[in-house]
Amino acid sequence: GESVGLHLPTLSVQEGDNSIINCAYSNSASDYFIWYKQESGKGPQFIIDIRSNMDKRQGQRVTVLLNKTVKHLSLQIAATQPGDSAVYFCAENAAGGYNKLIFGAGTRLAVHP
Amino acid sequence: GAVVSQHPSWVICKSGTSVKIECRSLDFQATTMFWYRQFPKQSLMLMATSNEGSKATYEQGVEKDKFLINHASLTLSTLTVTSAHPEDSSFYICSVRTGGASPLHFGNGTRLTVT
Numbered sequence: 074g075e076s077v078g079l080h081l082p083t084l085s086v087q088e089g090d091n092s093i094i095n096c097a098y099s100n101s102a103s104d105y106f107i108w109y110k111q112e113s114g115k116g117p118q119f120i121i122d123i124r125s126n127m128d129k130r131q132g133q134r135v136t137v138l139l140n141k142t143v144k145h146l147s148l149q150i151a152a153t154q155p156g157d158s159a160v161y162f163c164a165e166n167a168a169g170g171y172n173k174l175i176f177g178a179g180t181r182l183a184v185h186p
Numbered sequence: 187g188a189v190v191s192q193h194p195s196w197v198i199c200k201s202g203t204s205v206k207i208e209c210r211s212l213d214f215q216a217t218t219m220f221w222y223r224q225f226p227k228q229s230l231m232l233m234a235t236s237n238e239g240s241k242a243t244y245e246q247g248v249e250k251d252k253f254l255i256n257h258a259s260l261t262l263s264t265l266t267v268t269s270a271h272p273e274d275s276s277f278y279i280c281s282v283r284t285g286g287a288s289p290l291h292f293g294n295g296t297r298l299t300v301t
Contacts, residue, residue, distance in 0.1 A: 115295065
């Protein structure tokens with residue numbers, strides 16, 4: 074089902090620490106997942122994606138982990154920087170085709186110097 | 187990925203008037219574009235799928251007569267909010283997908299404020 078957040082949870086981290094943002098998805102048939110970063114007043118920006126036949130995928134300073142057993146997705150950001158401060162959304166590809174992405178509620182990441 | 191441009195970036199209109207938002211795919215011929223809406227501090231909600239040369243597909247609960255979508259070319263889709271009301275004030279964002287299992291590429295959104 075679709076997820077609508079009434080307010081955004083916030084993760085506060087110190088600059089240089091690692092951040093872990095979690096997401097629970099709803100549809101066990103979803104087979105493609107994406108993490109987006111959204112800065113204030115802008116559209117979402119693609120960070121990293123993963124298909125359901127993988128458990129882990131790494132990018133530059135970011136890692137996505139997928140646990141299909143518990144329908145859980147996480148985004149790990151290494152050596153978090155002030156520029157990482159934003160709202161992060163996970164998105165799942167709805168079953169039945171690749172045309173619809175359903176977004177999670179989002180998490181605000183606040184990086185403190 | 188695709189480069190997506192939206193215009194205007196923000197608009198203020200009076201209640202009862204109509205507003206048109208343009209979404210352009212600058213470097214990719216998009217047969218399909220996706221329109222999302224985002225209220226403050228909330229997630230993105232898919233409103234409709236815009237199909238080039240045919241009718242848009244609307245999500246449940248989205249009024250097709252209120253949110254008119256036209257996708258007349260492979261690079262342009264428009265969303266017209268008709269008879270806008272204050273509750274239509276939101277952030278409208280369009281997106282393009284370049285392949286099957288691939289991410290959506292978003293425009294920078296249009297902030298609509300209805301007074």
